[in-house]
Amino acid sequence: MSRLDDLRGPVPARAHDARAIAALAANPGCARRSLLDAAGVDKDAAARHVGFPAPFGQSQFAITRGNVFESLVKENGCAELLRLLRELMGLPIAQVGYQDVENVGAHLRASHTRALIDRAARESEDSAVFYDHPLLSLRIAGQTSYLEPDVVAFQLGGRFHVVEIKSFSVIDGQAEPEKVAAAARQAAVYVLALRALMEELGHDPERVSHDVVLVCPENFANRPVASLVDVRRQLAVLRRQLARMTRVDRLLEDLPEGLTFSLEPDADGVPTRSAGELAEALRRVPARYAPDCLAACDMCMFCRDEARGCGSTDLLGRQVRDQLGGVSGMDEALGLAEGTREPEEGQEEIARLLRLADRLRRECVA
Ligand code: SF4
Incomplete structure (x- = not known):
């Protein structure tokens, strides 16, 4: 049994369709999605089980x-x-x-x-x-x-x-x-x-x-x-x-031993694994949430909630995230902008731009 089969557990693999590939290509840097798709995990079922069903799907x-x-x-x-x-x-x-x-x-x-x-x-x-x-x-x-x-x-x-x-x-x-x-x-x-x-x-x-x-x-x-x-x-x-997509074999190397997203059902078709356990397993693979996920990926509500919980700058969209370079938290970005936080090595330029933006905003508001 391959590592990808272990990740999916003893359930049939879910085939990719063209819609899924088009969406996959929309967020090529997301390790969570790459792994779930490569292992053939049913993302819709996983999102439902952890209590974050996607807000789309055809009637x-x-x-x-x-x-x-x-x-x-x-x-x-x-x-x-x-x-x-x-x-x-x-x-x-x-x-x-x-x-x-x-x-x-x-x-x-x-x-x-x-x-x-x-x-x-x-x-x-x-x-x-x-x-x-x-x-x-x-x-x-x-x-x-x-x-x-x-x-x-x-x-x-x-x-x-x-x-x-x-x-x-x-x-x-x-x-x-x-x-x-x-x-x-x-x-x-x-x-x-x-x-x-x-x-x-x-x-x-x-x-x-x-x-x-x-x-x-x-x-x-x-x-x-x-x-x-x-x-x-x-x-x-x-x-x-x-x-550009991260190669799955490289992602598999970094996974914790025994990690699985298994949705193995009991006799009534309900996953035997608790929602909390599955959510914990999902969180162990890094995601790259962006607002575009809301239109493309079944895991979007789960990942958005996670990004909100840790105050990630991912919530502001890919363009802002890329412009902020290595500043991944909102608190960190606000601290640099307001001057209450010292920039780390390599953050000097982004800190200068954030302070400038903060000053301009204050002038406009005043
Ligand atoms: S919703 Fe989550 S898993 Fe899906 S592409 Fe976005 S960050 Fe990755």
Whole structure:
């Protein structure tokens, strides 16, 4: 049993999805999140057990609506999707091939996806194929994560495009910018994974287009509408952040002996471990809380409470924290600003700036 299995305990590992990878890349310096994700710990369940459930998650109604919309777009071998793509991209073809990778069984999906993508990349440039439920993989901080997009990739003119189906509405040609941005970040993860696969198979990764096709319902009805979203910026951010991520093997070296985040359930499905014990184990791995965590990580309420408890400057956001350099506590920052605390070696410059800021604030207030 590996150290990561010990950390998770005797429960099935939770797979990463594209949303989780996009969020992981948003806070690459957080050791707590890196370890929990690498070990496949169910962060949502852990946060609930310690009494700090995350304030997000889709309602059952939204999940059902999303499933119904996706089935509509994909029914009859993606006939509706073909109509949309003909309009959006001027597809000159009458029909396309359709391959549902899910039909081959879970254990073969990854190898079947590889074989299909390889064949499509070698075949005639004028063929077009939809791949439903492909299984892709991506190396994250030294670990392989499997992505199970329910999106479809297709090839036309030698290019592959990722299609992202979302159930948020486009009203009068406009969708909520945050939702489009989240969909773009998620689609960028699929593009990255598909490019990695192309490279592995000896094909040009740039044949996977940075233009993803976003399909949403239009004007509160279930009629789908498609648009192209350029994810080049999201790809650049993702690549940079993933490269910077602390390697998990290095984090494992520093862990206390016997540490585990196990959520092993009893006969009623309730974790056998007390909430206090689990919280204590979580606190033994350093976190890097920032307000952005509130939109991205299941552990956010727990980490925010912890940061508040110790008066951490992390609460002020990444930009302020980085500007404060090595000053990690609010008391310390206030003491340096008010001159009641002597700067330690290396803190002279930040102390001077804090005193200046404090003087300017007092002048403004006066
Ligand atoms: S919420 Fe906590 S565990 Fe999650 S990324 Fe932020 S600091 Fe790390």
